[in-house]
Amino acid sequence: MSDLVNRRPTLRLYLAGNKLTAAGMILSVLLVGLAALSPLIVPHDPLDQSFLSAGQGPSGEYWFGTDAFGRDVFSRVLVGSRISLSIGICAPLLAAATGVWVGMVAGYFGGWIDRVLSRSSDLLMSFPSLLLGVMIAAALGPSFQNAVVAIAIALFPRFVRLARSATQVVRREPFIDASIAAGRGPLTIILRHVLPNIGGPLVVALSLWIATAIRLEAALSFLGLGAQPPTPSWGNMIRDGMSDLVGDPWPAAFAGAAITLAVLAFNMVGDALRDMLDPELDV
Amino acid sequence: MSAGTSRAPLLSVRGLVKKFPTSGGGAVKAVDGVSFDLAAGETLALVGESGCGKSTTGRMLLRLTEPTTGTIHFDGIDLLGLGRRALRQRRRELQIVFQDPYSSLSPRLRVEDIIAEPLDVHGLCRTQAARRDRVVELLRLVGLDAMHLRRHPFEFSGGQRQRIAIARALAPGPRLIVADEPVSALDVSIQSQVVNLMQDLQARFGVAYVFISHDLAVVRHIAHRVAVMYLGRLVEVCDTDALFDAPHHPYSQALLSAAPVPDPERRVCRIVLQGDVPSPANVPGGCHFHPRCPIAQPVCRETVPPLREVGHGRSAACHFAAPLPISIS
Amino acid sequence: MSLLAVEDLRVHLFTRRGVVRGVDGVTFSVETGKSLGIVGESGCGKTMTALALMRLIPAPPARIVGGSIRFDGLDVVAMDAARLRALRGGDIAMIYQDPMTSLNPVFTVGEQIAEAVRLHRRDSRSAAWLRATEMLRVVGIPDPHRIAGAYPHQLSGGMRQRVVIGMALACDPKLLIADEPTTALDVTIQAQILDLLRRLQGEFGTAIILITHDLGVIADLVDDVVVMYAGKVVEHAPVRRLFADPQHPYTRGLLRSVPSLQTREHRLRTIEGTVPSPFAMPTGCSFNPRCALVRDICREQEPKLLPAGDATRAACWALI
Numbered sequence: 001m002s003d004l005v006n007r008r009p010t011l012r013l014y015l016a017g018n019k020l021t022a023a024g025m026i027l028s029v030l031l032v033g034l035a036a037l038s039p040l041i042v043p044h045d046p047l048d049q050s051f052l053s054a055g056q057g058p059s060g061e062y063w064f065g066t067d068a069f070g071r072d073v074f075s076r077v078l079v080g081s082r083i084s085l086s087i088g089i090c091a092p093l094l095a096a097a098t099g100v101w102v103g104m105v106a107g108y109f110g111g112w113i114d115r116v117l118s119r120s121s122d123l124l125m126s127f128p129s130l131l132l133g134v135m136i137a138a139a140l141g142p143s144f145q146n147a148v149v150a151i152a153i154a155l156f157p158r159f160v161r162l163a164r165s166a167t168q169v170v171r172r173e174p175f176i177d178a179s180i181a182a183g184r185g186p187l188t189i190i191l192r193h194v195l196p197n198i199g200g201p202l203v204v205a206l207s208l209w210i211a212t213a214i215r216l217e218a219a220l221s222f223l224g225l226g227a228q229p230p231t232p233s234w235g236n237m238i239r240d241g242m243s244d245l246v247g248d249p250w251p252a253a254f255a256g257a258a259i260t261l262a263v264l265a266f267n268m269v270g271d272a273l274r275d276m277l278d279p280e281l282d283v
Numbered sequence: 284m285s286a287g288t289s290r291a292p293l294l295s296v297r298g299l300v301k302k303f304p305t306s307g308g309g310a311v312k313a314v315d316g317v318s319f320d321l322a323a324g325e326t327l328a329l330v331g332e333s334g335c336g337k338s339t340t341g342r343m344l345l346r347l348t349e350p351t352t353g354t355i356h357f358d359g360i361d362l363l364g365l366g367r368r369a370l371r372q373r374r375r376e377l378q379i380v381f382q383d384p385y386s387s388l389s390p391r392l393r394v395e396d397i398i399a400e401p402l403d404v405h406g407l408c409r410t411q412a413a414r415r416d417r418v419v420e421l422l423r424l425v426g427l428d429a430m431h432l433r434r435h436p437f438e439f440s441g442g443q444r445q446r447i448a449i450a451r452a453l454a455p456g457p458r459l460i461v462a463d464e465p466v467s468a469l470d471v472s473i474q475s476q477v478v479n480l481m482q483d484l485q486a487r488f489g490v491a492y493v494f495i496s497h498d499l500a501v502v503r504h505i506a507h508r509v510a511v512m513y514l515g516r517l518v519e520v521c522d523t524d525a526l527f528d529a530p531h532h533p534y535s536q537a538l539l540s541a542a543p544v545p546d547p548e549r550r551v552c553r554i555v556l557q558g559d560v561p562s563p564a565n566v567p568g569g570c571h572f573h574p575r576c577p578i579a580q581p582v583c584r585e586t587v588p589p590l591r592e593v594g595h596g597r598s599a600a601c602h603f604a605a606p607l608p609i610s611i612s
Numbered sequence: 613m614s615l616l617a618v619e620d621l622r623v624h625l626f627t628r629r630g631v632v633r634g635v636d637g638v639t640f641s642v643e644t645g646k647s648l649g650i651v652g653e654s655g656c657g658k659t660m661t662a663l664a665l666m667r668l669i670p671a672p673p674a675r676i677v678g679g680s681i682r683f684d685g686l687d688v689v690a691m692d693a694a695r696l697r698a699l700r701g702g703d704i705a706m707i708y709q710d711p712m713t714s715l716n717p718v719f720t721v722g723e724q725i726a727e728a729v730r731l732h733r734r735d736s737r738s739a740a741w742l743r744a745t746e747m748l749r750v751v752g753i754p755d756p757h758r759i760a761g762a763y764p765h766q767l768s769g770g771m772r773q774r775v776v777i778g779m780a781l782a783c784d785p786k787l788l789i790a791d792e793p794t795t796a797l798d799v800t801i802q803a804q805i806l807d808l809l810r811r812l813q814g815e816f817g818t819a820i821i822l823i824t825h826d827l828g829v830i831a832d833l834v835d836d837v838v839v840m841y842a843g844k845v846v847e848h849a850p851v852r853r854l855f856a857d858p859q860h861p862y863t864r865g866l867l868r869s870v871p872s873l874q875t876r877e878h879r880l881r882t883i884e885g886t887v888p889s890p891f892a893m894p895t896g897c898s899f900n901p902r903c904a905l906v907r908d909i910c911r912e913q914e915p916k917l918l919p920a921g922d923a924t925r926a927a928c929w930a931l932i
Contacts, residue, residue, distance in 0.1 A: 174381040175389045177347050178451065183374040183404040196391035332798035333769075440886050441654075470653035470887070471825060475869040475880035482879070497799060500871040504880060524876070541803035543828025545870050547851050555807055556800045559768040 018275070024268020031262055032089075035081040044072035046079045047230050055248040065250035067241065073251050076232035077258050083226070083233040085262065087144065088214035091151035092206055099156045100202060103163025104190050108171055118164065125157035133216055137225040147226050151216050155209050162205050166198035200277035207270030211263040218259050234259050291359065292320035293491055294344070294459060299353035301339050311564045313339045315515035317353075318590070323458065324485065326492040328506035328523070330499065330538070334563050335512040337495045341461040344493060345377050346370065357459070375405050378452035382464035384444035388436040394447055395432040398422070401455040421450040425480060442473035446480065453484065461493045466501060478505055499542045503527055511535045514571040515563060517590050519604075521597035529606040531599045533576050536607045570601070578603055613685060614641035615819050616665070616787060621679035623660050623669060625890075632890040634660045634674065636843035639917060642787065647813060647820040649834035649851070651827065651866075655887055657843040658823045662789050665821075666700050667691070684786065702732040705780035709792035711772035715764040721775045722748070722760025725782050732783040747778035750815075752808055770801035774808065781812060791823045806832055827870055831855060839863050842888065842898035845917055849924035859926040861903050897929065905930040 034041070043063070050070035057065045064073035099121075106117040124132075136150035170176065171194070179189050220226040221235030229236060234255040241252030299317040302310040314336040321327045329337040342348040344355060346362065355362040357377065365373060378401070381387040388397050398418045399408070408414035419429045425446040436444055445465060452460050462481070466474040478501060484490060496502050502509060503523060510520040511532065519532040530536045537554040556575045561567060567574050573583040582602055590600040623635035635657045642648045650658045663669050664676055667688060681688040683703065691699065708714050716724060725744035729735055735743060741760070748756035751774040764772055773793060780788055790809070794802040810833060813820055822834055830837055830851065837854045839847040839862065847860040858864045865883035885902040888894055894901055900910040909929050920926040 174383060174387040177342075178379065178381065178387055178448070179389070179400060180347060181345050181374060181377070181379050182401040182451075182455075183371045184400070185371075192392075193389050197389070199391075332800060442886060471827070472653060472866060472869045472883040473886065475871065475882040478871070479880050479882060499799070500873045503873055504871040504876055527873070537800055539873075541800045542873055543802070543806070543826060543832050544873055545827035545831045545855065545867065547831040547855055553803060555803050559770050559801065560798060562768075 018272065021268050021272035021275070024265050025272055027261070028265035028269050031081065031265060032085060034078060035085045038078045038082050042072075042075040042078055044075045046071060046075040046232055048072070055244075057250060064254045065248075067237070067251040068244060068248060073237075073254050076237060076251070077234070077254050080227075080232040080234045080237060080255065081258060081262070083144070083221075083231065084214055084217050084235070084259070087147050087151065087217045087226070088210050088262070088266075091148045091213045091217075092155055092209040094148060094152040095155035095209070096159050096202065096206055098152075099159030100163040100195075100198075103160040104167045104194055104198070106160065107164035107167025108186060108190050108194060110168075114164070117160070121157040121160040124153070125161070127154075129154040129212075130216060130219055133220055134223060134225060137220055142225045142228060144227065147217060147220055150220065150225075151213050154216065155213065158209065159202075159205065162201060163198060166201050167194050170194050170197050201274075204270050204274040204277065207266050207273055211266040211270070214259060214262050214266070290322060293323040293325075293358060294321040294493075295354075295356040296320070296344070297354045297356075299340060299343055299355065300351045301336070301343060301348060302351045305564060312515050312566065313563055314343070314350075315566075317512070317515075317517055319510055319517065319520060321459070321491055321493065324489040324491055325508065326485065326494050326506045328494045328496060328502040328509045329512060330496060330502055330509055331512035332497060332538075332560055334514065334560060336515040336563070337512050338463055340512075341379070341463050341493055341495050344459075344461055345374075345379055347379070372405075375401070375455040376458045377461070378455065378457040378459070379461045379463065380445070380448050380452050380465045383468055384441045384448060385468075387448050388444055388451075390436055392435070393432065394418075394422075394434050394436070397436070397447065398451045398454055400451065405455055407455060417454070418450075421454055422447075424453065424484070425450045426476075440473075442469050442477060445469060445477055449477075449480065449484070453488070453490075456488075457490060459491045459493065461495070463495045464497070465494075467496065467498060474501065481505065499527075499539060511538065514561065514566055516571055517598075517600060518572065519597070519599045520590070521595075521599075525595065525597055529608045531593055531597065531604040531606055532601045533578055533603075533607075534572050535599075537577075614682075615644045615684060616642040616821075617680075617682045618661075618665070619680045619682075621661065621664060621681060622677045623657075623664050623674055624677045625674045627673060630891050633843050633893070634890070635664060637679070638838075638840070638843075638845050639679075640838050640845065640848055642819050642821060644786065645813075645817045645819055646836070647822060647834040649830040649837045650821060650823045650840060651825065651830055651837055652840035653825055653866075653887060655842070655890065656840040658840050659791055661840070662706070662791050662821065662823050665789060666704050666706065667696060668700075668706075698732070701728055701780075701785070702783050703785055704787045704789065705783065705785040706789040706791065707773075707776045707780050707793050709795050711769065711776045711796075712764065714776050715772060717764055720761050720763055721767070721772075725760075725775070725779045728779050729782050743782060744778075747782045748775070750781070750812070751775070751778040752804075753778075768801075769797055770804060773797060773801075773805055777805075777808065777812070781816060781818065784816070785818060787819045787821065789821045789823070792825070793822070794829060795824065795826065802829070809833060827867065839866070842890075842893065844898065844914075844927065845925075846899065846928070847920075847924065847926045848917065849926075853922055853924055857921065857924075859920045859924055859931055860928050861905050861930065862899050863926075865902075897927075 048071060053066045054068055054070040055066060056062060062072050064077060067073055102117055106114040132154045133150040136153055137146055140146040176189060176193055179193055217226055218235035221233045222239045226235055227233040237255035238252045245252060297318045299314055301314040302312050304310050317340055329340060331337050339348060343350045395418050398421055399414050402408050402414060402417060408417055418432065422429055422431060427443065427446055466477050469477060482505060494506055506523045509523050509526045511518050513534050519530065519535045526535065530539055537556045540554045554577065558575050569585050570583040570588050573579040588600045588602045590598045593599050593604050619639050621635050621638045625632035625634050638661055652658045665681055669676060676689055722741060722744045725747055726740040729740040729743045745756045745760045748759055753759050753771060753774055794805050797805060806829065824830060834851055837849060837851050838845050841862050847863045858867055868881040869883060871880055883902055888898060896911045896913050897915050900906045907929060915927040915929045917925050917927040920931045
């Protein structure tokens with residue numbers, strides 16, 4: 001019997017034609033790498049204060065300048081990226097890990113199961129995500145774990161919704177019926193046939209929500225509910241920098257720039273993944 | 284042409300009804316009292332146009348859609364009375380092949396796992412090696428090569444995918460396969476390959492088919508008996524040759540005469556029906572076909588004609604059933 | 613002079629995986645008032661050929677890379693944008709397989725036909741509406757005034773296809789291209805639509821190009837037939853000759869593999885193998901891996917479309 005008709009488009013083929021998104025993907029990998037290695041590569045100790053060097057602009061020694069306490073802004077941004085990116089990545093992962101299951105069950109079974117699960121999730125979603133995050137973080141007390149939980153709870157219903165609608169589409173496909181006809185039970189079908197086939201939109205959503213989670217974390221720590229001083233995070237650097245924006249804009253400016261860059265990079269990753277996984281798109 | 288009517292039928296369906304609730308609070312009767320028998324190793328074609336309920340009937344046989352009322356007896360066992368575990372065991376014997384080869388195979392799985400799914404569920408192969416051997420055997424049976432084991436569905440053409448679907452259906456050794464428009468989505472030259480394959484498999488394994496199709500030429504070739512459906516009801520059931528040579532129900536007559544014939548010399552004396560196929564949500568009273576029927580009488584509007592014997596193993600649901608040989612000039 | 617003359621048309625699809633020769637040197641012509649059927653299986657290039665006739669090829673991935681299309685003496689490939697707009701819908705109209713996607717769901721069918729009329733004939737609103745209802749009557753829709761105010765989703769598939777035909781003919785085109793117009797319809801409705809097309813062709817004298825994979829539909833409606841395989845024309849003959857005495861092995865195989873409505877055969881004839889992937893076309897004649905009459909030259913050189921009997925042309929080395 002003669003051979004094959006199609007080959008799946010590869011990452012290289014896609015990136016070759018989309019320089020901008022390739023740049024975004026490289027950037028996000030770079031950021032994560034830098035964050036991971038940050039304690040090893042910081043030029044200065046981020047907690048090291050020096051009144052003599054306070055309030056300086058970018059220079060050969062302090063690449064991003066110094067803040068009000070004479071601490072190297074570059075080092076603080078670098079170390080702060082660890083906090084911001086790890087919360088920004090862990091929270092959506094947690095939300096996805098829980099929300100996707102709920103969504104798949106709701107979407108597959110329909111009926112009263114769907115109604116109960118969807119209504120509960122919608123209730124949660126009706127709170128503005130930042131407000132919800134603030135409420136939970138304030139209630140639990142500011143810490144790394146609690147920030148992750150707070151943001152995850154805020155994002156959870158969005159994953160439920162996405163997984164539910166993607167599951168409903170897949171549920172109607174004949175290959176699900178074929179599996180039922182083979183005798184498979186519903187939970188196995190969900191795991192084996194539904195989950196792999198809704199992976200595409202989920203991965204895209206995950207990248208995009210990582211971008212949002214980074215912003216949410218920055219907002220939480222700006223409000224004092226995230227990492228506590230002297231540990232730097234991008235949000236609290238902006239908060240501290242607010243008191244003297246005219247005289248010493250560097251901490252806030254560079255921390256803000258870092259947030260923007262990270263959000264942009266992960267958005268691009270999300271777009272790139274969506275395009276790559278789109279079966280209709282002609283590579 | 285019919286296979287062994289004296290033996291107890293493999294499948295016996297009585298009064299099958301399926302109602303779907305509509306948003307207005309009413310219900311649509313997609314299938315309205317369908318009854319037929321199928322003997323082992325026989326092919327019964329369910330023929331009709333869109334909305335006639337043939338696909339829904341096929342799905343009900345496997346309980347992919349639960350009937351509203353009616354009975355289905357398979358090998359003497361009441362399928363509708365089975366609990367979940369017992370039904371699961373019975374599923375070995377009843378399988379299905381779908382119309383669209385592009386969505387009937389799980390896209391992310393490899394061919395080996397797709398075909399082996401029934402084997403896995405029913406524990407039919409003890410070892411990985413036995414499983415692989417069985418899948419290779421099935422691939423060969425449907426005319427594909429063993430090298431395709433590790434591949435994904437998207438790497439295959441429509442005809443090849445349909446063969447994979449047939450291999451999956453054969454895997455547990457079923458006695459009945461419901462084939463829902465299995466060749467309609469394929470190119471003409473591939474259709475004939477797959478039809479031949481299905482016939483070979485029937486000859487070899489004695490599997491019975493409920494062959495759902497709107498393509499009358501294919502049905503003529505593969506089916507032993509034909510059941511014509513219109514708006515949820517059976518209008519004529521008889522042996523294939525008998526139907527095609529001289530259909531008795533006016534709808535069968537129109538359907539057969541409307542089928543385009545690939546021969547410019549033959550101008551079939553065509554009965555062109557007026558109007559559209561009504562939707563199942565808006566079913567006419569009495570005989571469902573009466574608004575479009577060329578020989579309709581007042582009684583047709585009032586009384587539903589029952590499906591009754593009109594001689595020689597043929598049943599028709601018409602107050603005025605009469606043979607009309609399809610004439611060719 | 614032919615109404616439409618296509619000469620060595622080539623349309624290529626530029627994908628990252630390589631170039632697909634979707635239409636690979638297609639030549640045929642259509643006379644005024646006559647009908648031509650283009651028959652072939654999926655991927656043979658028949659739809660792309662039809663789209664090329666009005667330069668509707670999706671331009672980024674695909675492009676007309678060679679050959680000529682002359683309509684009524686005008687060069688379509690080199691036509692400027694304004695003349696092309698007048699051509700599309702005005703001189704040449706096209707109808708597609710799925711009437712649901714050809715009709716805009718948010719406008720009534722009357723409005724859609726009237727819009728086409730106003731665009732090409734510059735009629736006033738009321739004149740255009742009158743013409744729209746007239747066209748609905750012409751295509752056999754009962755109660756045309758009421759239906760003109762209906763939305764597409766309120767009509768059945770057969771009615772929608774009639775509307776689409778009415779819309780296509782409203783501006784009195786010289787050529788109607790119908791791409792699988794009855795494939796999505798039930799058999800009994802298909803018979804109605806084919807009857808309608810036949811009648812309209814007689815009344816309006818429109819030339820028709822009918823694209824389909826269904827040989828029964830072809831036998832019913834057209835004067836001449838072009839058989840396509842892998843982007844090329846393999847046979848071109850009057851319809852009666854094509855069915856009575858097909859020349860090309862692919863045509864013969866195709867005709868043989870259609871099951872007969874009249875008699876049951878013991879085993880269906882098939883064409884072995886499958887259509888080659890566009891990225892892995894065989895050298896020489898594209899049909900050679902599946903051909904029973906294959907010879908060495910078939911694997912090396914592409915056969916040309918040459919006369920092969922009475923008014924027939926075929927591209928096959930075995931016929932020389």
